[in-house]
Amino acid sequence: MENTSRVRAAAAALGALAALALPYNKALAAASAVKNPGTFVNVEVGEITSLDPVFPYDNASQNLIYNVYDTLIAFDGASLTRFRPALATEVPSRQNGLISADGRTYRFPIRKGVLFQDGQRLTPEDVRYSLLRFMLTDRAGGPSTLLLEPILGVSSTRGPDGRINLDFKKAAAAVRVEGNDVVVHLARPFAPFLSIMARWSYVECESWAAENGEWDGQARDWKKYNDPEAGQSYFDSHANGTGPFEVEDWDQVDHFVLLKRFERYWRGPARLERVLVKSVPELSTRKLMLEAGDADLAEVAAPLADEIRGLPGVRLEQGLPQLAVDPVFFFTFHINPTANPDIGSGQLDGQGIPPDFFTDKNLRKAFAYAFNYKAMVHDVYHGRAKAAIGPIPPGLLGYDPHGPRYRYDPAKAISYFKKAWGGQVWQKGFRFTLTYNTGGDSRLAACEIMKRGVEALNPKFRIDLRGLDWPSYLAKAEQRLLPVFSRGWYPDYPDPHDFVFAFYDSQGRYPLAQGYSNPEMDKLIARAARELDPRARARLYGEILRLGYEDEPSIVTVYPTGVLAIRKWVKGFVDNPVFLGAYYYPISKG
Numbered sequence: 001m002e003n004t005s006r007v008r009a010a011a012a013a014l015g016a017l018a019a020l021a022l023p024y025n026k027a028l029a030a031a032s033a034v035k036n037p038g039t040f041v042n043v044e045v046g047e048i049t050s051l052d053p054v055f056p057y058d059n060a061s062q063n064l065i066y067n068v069y070d071t072l073i074a075f076d077g078a079s080l081t082r083f084r085p086a087l088a089t090e091v092p093s094r095q096n097g098l099i100s101a102d103g104r105t106y107r108f109p110i111r112k113g114v115l116f117q118d119g120q121r122l123t124p125e126d127v128r129y130s131l132l133r134f135m136l137t138d139r140a141g142g143p144s145t146l147l148l149e150p151i152l153g154v155s156s157t158r159g160p161d162g163r164i165n166l167d168f169k170k171a172a173a174a175v176r177v178e179g180n181d182v183v184v185h186l187a188r189p190f191a192p193f194l195s196i197m198a199r200w201s202y203v204e205c206e207s208w209a210a211e212n213g214e215w216d217g218q219a220r221d222w223k224k225y226n227d228p229e230a231g232q233s234y235f236d237s238h239a240n241g242t243g244p245f246e247v248e249d250w251d252q253v254d255h256f257v258l259l260k261r262f263e264r265y266w267r268g269p270a271r272l273e274r275v276l277v278k279s280v281p282e283l284s285t286r287k288l289m290l291e292a293g294d295a296d297l298a299e300v301a302a303p304l305a306d307e308i309r310g311l312p313g314v315r316l317e318q319g320l321p322q323l324a325v326d327p328v329f330f331f332t333f334h335i336n337p338t339a340n341p342d343i344g345s346g347q348l349d350g351q352g353i354p355p356d357f358f359t360d361k362n363l364r365k366a367f368a369y370a371f372n373y374k375a376m377v378h379d380v381y382h383g384r385a386k387a388a389i390g391p392i393p394p395g396l397l398g399y400d401p402h403g404p405r406y407r408y409d410p411a412k413a414i415s416y417f418k419k420a421w422g423g424q425v426w427q428k429g430f431r432f433t434l435t436y437n438t439g440g441d442s443r444l445a446a447c448e449i450m451k452r453g454v455e456a457l458n459p460k461f462r463i464d465l466r467g468l469d470w471p472s473y474l475a476k477a478e479q480r481l482l483p484v485f486s487r488g489w490y491p492d493y494p495d496p497h498d499f500v501f502a503f504y505d506s507q508g509r510y511p512l513a514q515g516y517s518n519p520e521m522d523k524l525i526a527r528a529a530r531e532l533d534p535r536a537r538a539r540l541y542g543e544i545l546r547l548g549y550e551d552e553p554s555i556v557t558v559y560p561t562g563v564l565a566i567r568k569w570v571k572g573f574v575d576n577p578v579f580l581g582a583y584y585y586p587i588s589k590g
Contacts, residue, residue: 034569035293037589038273042297042582043286045439047279047470048257051247052235053130053202054137054144055228057509058474059490062143063581064257064277068117069202069241072108072127072182073194078576080323080494083198087111087122087242088182092194103189103532106197108182114266116205117239117246124177129206129217131175131184136166136215136222141478141512145501146200146492149529151175153187155507157226164226168219188530191537192495199493199578208240244270244585255279259584271572271588279470281439283307290314290565296589297573297582298565301441302384305563313568318384320562323393323577325499326488327436327446329367329555331358333515336480342433342466343483348421350429350460353483357432363425364552366416367484368406370453371446375408376557380445384563388556390545391489391503397534398496398541404549414457429460432483435476438467443486446557477513491577496537497529500544503554516553 046060053065073091076082083091088108092098098107114122131147138144138157145155151174157166174185186193210216212234215225230236239247244267245259259275278295280286283304289295291311300308300316309316335355337346344352358364373387389405392398418426434450436443444467451463468476477485487510492498502509505525506517521544528540566573572586 034589039276040272040274040297040570040584040587040589041276041278041289041295043278043280043289043295044299044581045279045281045301046299047255048250048277049471049474050230050236051239051250052233053204054134055139055142055230055233055236057141057143058470059580060277060279060470063579064259065202065239065241066199066243066579066581067245067259067275067584068239068243068247069204070114070243071198072201072203073198075198075576075578077574080576080578083194085111087114087127087203104186106184106186106193107178108184110180110182111266112180114242115264116208116242117262118205118208119264120205120207122203122205122242124180124182125217126206127182127201127203128175128177129209130202130204131182132171132217133204133209133215133225134200134202135171136168136226137228138226140227141509143200143492145507146196149501150186150190150193150196151184155505164223168222172219189532190529191532192493192497192529195493195495203242204235205240209235212238242266245275248274267585270585272584275584281469283441286565287311290567293567296567296570300563300565302560302563303380303382303442303445305384306382308563308565311565314565315568317564317566317575318561320564320575321395321577322560322562323395323491323494324488324560324562325388325391325393325556325558326490326560327440327443327486327557328391328488328503329371329446329450329557330477330485330487330510330514331364331367331516331553332480332483332485332513333359333553334480335483340481342435342481344431348424348428348430351431353430353432357430357483360420360425361552362416363420364555365406366413366420367450367454368552368555369409369413369416370450370457371406371555371557372408372449372453373406373557375449376446380442380449381558381560385558385560388558390548391499391554391556392496392541392545393499393559396494396496396499398500398528398538398545400542400545403542403545406549406552406555408453410453410457413453417457417461426458429458429462431462431464433464433466434484434486435466435468435473435482436486437470437473439470440486442560443488446486480513480515490580494578496541497525500525500528500541500548504544504548504551510554514553516551518547518551521547521551 049061050056070087072088073083074086076084089111092106110124135148159165244265246262248258248260250257256278261270286298337355389403434447436447504521524544531537569589571588
């Protein structure tokens with residue numbers, strides 16, 4: 001990594017130094033001409049946590065990685081159902097013979113003449129290596145399950161005891177090279193497989209990895225690289241993809257990543273010379289940067305869109321489809337009590353909560369009825385959201401506008417609170433800390449609504465609120481230190497399985513952090529993923545949503561629409577919720 005002074009000098013030479021000088025003391029006049037025409041500045045709420053394609057599972061990191069590493073196939077512009085060839089020269093289908101009749105074998109012809117950013121040439125072996133590494137690294141709470149599940153039929157390489165129980169031979173047989181093709185054999189038919197490959201089949205350079213002390217693709221020591229700690233991998237802070245941009249620097253002190261155009265990109269060089277991605281949690285600062293022309297794109301929470309409206313030279317893109325559920329309250333079923341002030345006394349005595357507090361279903365239902373969903377839609381989002389029914393958002397198979405849902409009902413909330421823990425909750429009360437990520441304005445608002453709704457029911461109920469920076473927030477949630485945490489879900493790929501697995505499957509992203517498990521739910525989710533008939537799949541998702549409603553391991557609040565603030569000089573921007581941010585390759589300024 002280059003040092004900060006060198007990067008700042010480079011940014012100054014590009015005319016982007018103002019984007020790094022934060023906070024601003026006052027707004028500058030809007031520029032009349034295009035500012036920094038070769039450099040695109042994106043200011044986000046989130047923060048990059050890793051450059052390793054197999055490690056992070058947050059929007060900010062994975063969006064950056066998507067611009068550095070290519071996939072085998074890709075989504076065609078803004079479409080959620082059409083694909084285009086990328087590192088594979090064809091999109092597999094039954095019609096072209098690249099998908100077998102039983103729906104289990106996929107063949108990807110690999111493009112020739114593609115270079116990695118270090119100058120090495122892409123081979124089919126690199127593709128095989130990358131798919132295997134994605135699965136076998138299997139960081140706890142990471143994205144590996146996205147490929148493990150369809151290809152190997154498992155959600156993890158480890159058993160309940162934490163020990164590795166996967167046979168390398170099984171993985172090696174499932175992903176193999178035949179001539180110039182990479183052949184992937186699935187454990188069973190898996191309806192959303194192409195959608196997953198269009199977003200997550202990142203390709204890395206096998207020899208580059210081995211040269212820098214990473215797994216070399218051989219069977220003998222793969223277990224050494226399984227479930228790594230953060231920061232252990234060379235990939236964590238170094239990148240070498242085939243994508244349109246390469247990482248010039250990542251500054252974790254000043255919270256920015258500087259990308260430069262990969263001049264030998266196989267599709268031709270990008271229009272932009274550089275991209276600066278900066279973490280700026282404060283909306284006021286993002287607004288000032290937009291107004292001054294020092295930011296080209298800014299993330300804006302839908303509830304705060306009116307604060308950006310009318311800025312000279314800025315267009316506000318509203319109502320963007322997100323396929324998102326956010327905010328969501330997740331209950332931790334078995335809270336880690338070690339040095340944990342968020343549970344107070346650690347007992348059900350009115351001054352805290354016990355570590356297993358939220359294992360009582362009555363309690364979870366009480367919280368669900370205590371939340372004012374209409375206030376979230378109208379007072380917070382100003383109508384730019386829809387009250388959520390379940391974890392499957394509108395626009396996806398399985399969404400049912402008439403399905404079972406919770407509504408704000410204080411009387412029912414009181415009834416369930418009185419049942420919780422045999423009446424002890426209502427008699428003794430409780431106190432705990434509800435956490436949100438700083439800069440997540442809608443999540444803070446949701447926490448405030450929850451606090452008001454619950455505390456109004458009984459003077460013995462107390463909820464404290466606290467904001468944490470994004471990396472700390474993620475770490476504490478995964479360590480089960482947060483009694484309840486507010487998060488959201490944005491699509492890994494546009495299919496209902498991505499949502500129900502993340503919310504309800506015992507090996508999903510949030511149940512792993514919560515300690516939630518329901519074997520009946522796991523079986524239903526697996527059946528729905530295998531089912532290729534859309535009508536039969538829809539019926540199964542109806543069963544899944546009903547069971548989730550009964551269990552209530554999490555409280556879904558709203559389906560938000562997206563809002564972005566973009567300088568009017570930006571051309572070629574394409575919005576697709578699967579990008580998890582901006583795809584910079586087609587963008588220009590002028």
